[in-house]
Amino acid sequence: MAAPRSNREFVEACIKSGDAVRIKQEVDWENEAGAIVRRACELAAPAPFMEKIKDYPGFSYFGAPLSTYRRMAISMGMDPASSLPEIGREYVKRTNGEVVPPVLVDRKDAPCKENILKGADVDLCRLPVPLVHDGDGGRYVGTWHAVVTKHPVRGDVNWGMYRQMMFDSRTMSGAVFPFSDLGKALNDYYLPRGESCPFATAIGLSPLAAMAACAPSPIPEPELTGMLAGEPVRLVKCETNDLEVPADAEIILEGEICPDYKVEEGPFGEYTGYRTSPRDFRVTFRVNCITYRNNATMTISNMGVPQDEGQLLRSFSLGLELEKLLKSQGIPVTGVYMHPRSTHHMMIVGVKPTYSGVAQQIGQLAFGSKLGPWFHMVMVVDDQTDIYNWDEVYHAFCTRCHPANGIHIYKNSPGTPLYPFATPHERKFSIGSKVVFDCLWPTDWDKINDVPTLVSFKHVYPQDIQDKVLANWTAYGYPPVK
Amino acid sequence: MNQWEVFVNDVKELAEDTELELTIRTLNPGIHKYTYKRVRAQVSADLKKHADQLQVRLGRGQLSQGRFSIKVLGEVQRMPAKYL
Ligand SMILES: Cc1cc2nc3c(=O)[nH]c(=O)nc-3n(C[C@H](O)[C@H](O)[C@H](O)COP(=O)(O)O)c2cc1C
Numbered sequence: 001m002a003a004p005r006s007n008r009e010f011v012e013a014c015i016k017s018g019d020a021v022r023i024k025q026e027v028d029w030e031n032e033a034g035a036i037v038r039r040a041c042e043l044a045a046p047a048p049f050m051e052k053i054k055d056y057p058g059f060s061y062f063g064a065p066l067s068t069y070r071r072m073a074i075s076m077g078m079d080p081a082s083s084l085p086e087i088g089r090e091y092v093k094r095t096n097g098e099v100v101p102p103v104l105v106d107r108k109d110a111p112c113k114e115n116i117l118k119g120a121d122v123d124l125c126r127l128p129v130p131l132v133h134d135g136d137g138g139r140y141v142g143t144w145h146a147v148v149t150k151h152p153v154r155g156d157v158n159w160g161m162y163r164q165m166m167f168d169s170r171t172m173s174g175a176v177f178p179f180s181d182l183g184k185a186l187n188d189y190y191l192p193r194g195e196s197c198p199f200a201t202a203i204g205l206s207p208l209a210a211m212a213a214c215a216p217s218p219i220p221e222p223e224l225t226g227m228l229a230g231e232p233v234r235l236v237k238c239e240t241n242d243l244e245v246p247a248d249a250e251i252i253l254e255g256e257i258c259p260d261y262k263v264e265e266g267p268f269g270e271y272t273g274y275r276t277s278p279r280d281f282r283v284t285f286r287v288n289c290i291t292y293r294n295n296a297t298m299t300i301s302n303m304g305v306p307q308d309e310g311q312l313l314r315s316f317s318l319g320l321e322l323e324k325l326l327k328s329q330g331i332p333v334t335g336v337y338m339h340p341r342s343t344h345h346m347m348i349v350g351v352k353p354t355y356s357g358v359a360q361q362i363g364q365l366a367f368g369s370k371l372g373p374w375f376h377m378v379m380v381v382d383d384q385t386d387i388y389n390w391d392e393v394y395h396a397f398c399t400r401c402h403p404a405n406g407i408h409i410y411k412n413s414p415g416t417p418l419y420p421f422a423t424p425h426e427r428k429f430s431i432g433s434k435v436v437f438d439c440l441w442p443t444d445w446d447k448i449n450d451v452p453t454l455v456s457f458k459h460v461y462p463q464d465i466q467d468k469v470l471a472n473w474t475a476y477g478y479p480p481v482k
Numbered sequence: 483m484n485q486w487e488v489f490v491n492d493v494k495e496l497a498e499d500t501e502l503e504l505t506i507r508t509l510n511p512g513i514h515k516y517t518y519k520r521v522r523a524q525v526s527a528d529l530k531k532h533a534d535q536l537q538v539r540l541g542r543g544q545l546s547q548g549r550f551s552i553k554v555l556g557e558v559q560r561m562p563a564k565y566l
Contacts, residue, residue, distance in 0.1 A: 125513040125514050133543075134543075135543025135544065138516055167517070275542040
């Protein structure tokens with residue numbers, strides 16, 4: 001099965017496998033569409049493809065695109081029943097492979113150019129921008145999209161998923177955090193010079209382009225999309241600036257980021273499951289041109305309590321990129337997992353504890369990396385603990401983590417304004433604190449006499465006894481174990 | 483009659499019968515619902531004092547019980563002319 005090349009191919013594949021439903025009755029862009037997506041996320045239900053939107057004939061919505069592992073497998077062209085470790089292995093294999101550069105196509109071969117609005121016709125309200133959650137600071141144009149920019153000096157392209165709120169018919173305000181690639185380009189270059197930064201927002205991307213836009217990988221996103229898909233992503237030149245955008249995207253907004261003008265953004269439902277970050281003056285985007293496909297589909301990610309893309313996909317890619325980082329440094333890690341329920345705040349690391357201090361080494365590397373602001377807990381367990389099994393990890397934590405020696409706290413590190421536990425001052429200035437939970441037996445303990453023995457069916461009985469008990473389990477009168 | 487909404491951290495920010503500068507969004511039905519304007523305005527807790535109505539939301543989107551009538555005196559253009 002090939003990876004879907006566009007959002008349309010993805011919707012079709014999901015409907016075919018039972019992982020999306022067509023909603024034919026009219027849905028309101030004000031709260032109703034958002035509520036459907038939210039409930040689908042909370043139930044891990046099929047993704048809603050809403051074909052009829054109030055006030056917006058000809059447009060549709062696709063919500064909760066990658067909020068289940070099944071849809072993630074479909075997006076990679078894999079069997080929907082693939083397990084999480086299988087999807088993870090495939091992601092690592094593809095992203096460690098040959099770089100696949102994008103190809104540039106002619107405007108006439110780019111569906112995103114089927115309709116073009118310029119000048120006085122530019123009005124974001126002509127698009128079915130949803131009010132995702134009741135009480136949000138605005139209707140959000142960008143919830144599942146890529147903001148495309150180019151570094152002014154290095155020339156490298158950045159696609160980032162930074163939320164964008166509609167302020168008025170031509171203005172959006174967005175949360176671009178200072179430690180993100182775009183945040184750094186703005187703060188290092190554009191803002192001090194008072195120069196505006198050209199941008200394009202692409203909405204309704206192929207699922208792998210969207211995955212690339214929110215993956216914390218050092219590989220530029222167009223190349224990363226090609227590597228994930230196994231074929232080049234098709235790009236086309238913008239109408240009003242030099243940027244290139246995915247030709248098969250549903251909607252493109254072109255414009256400039258204003259260095260000298262800010263409008264209010266938020267509050268908004270966030271991946272932590274709360275509205276945490278305050279309404280504030282954030283990065284302001286002025287839209288000069290809108291292009292879109294016939295019968296365009298707007299994609300919606302509805303962030304809130306688990307599980308939506310904010311937790312499931314980000315936990316997945318953050319965990320795997322951290323695993324790559326640790327392995328690149330020769331740390332004897334056996335796996336990294338972020339449980340979506342932790343809202344990617346806890347990194348669980350399995351390691352062969354061959355030397356002392358390895359848990360702190362892991363924590364310091366992970367927290368010190370570009371990815372560090374996004375999580376604040378690292379829990380290190382040994383390679384005998386199944387990192388995907390929370391019962392085992394929790395047991396290890398509660399029994400092996402020494403309250404005085406095994407918990408290491410770091411203050412004044414980079415954070416995000418989204419941490420619900422952070423003080424108002426910390427949120428305002430993206431200040432974080434971090435903790436490592438070392439759940440390893442100390443390497444200087446005597447392995448025979450000091451290290452306790454795990455008492456479990458799997459660990460204390462001889463293999464022949466285990467086999468006999470398992471073989472006779474139903475004969476003893478127990479129902480079969482699934 | 484127009485319906486508007488404003489976000490404040492504290493309802494006390496809405497001093498009555500003095501000229502205020504506010505960022506308000508329209509709640510009038512239609513495709514432009516929820517778009518913002520920066521305005522000079524006067525508000526009053528007396529709902530009959532001005533023709534337009536103002537609803538209030540607090541810092542994290544909670545709907546406040548406080549209701550006001552509002553008179554929009556004019557629009558304030560914050561955006562530099564080069565972007566218009
Ligand atoms: C649905 C969704 C919404 C996101 N919204 C934001 C956002 O508003 N601001 C932000 O800085 N990162 C946001 N992220 C995370 C970024 O997409 C992610 O960090 C990405 O790697 C871009 O960061 P970079 O510029 O550092 O590469 C979001 C991720 C997802 C999945």
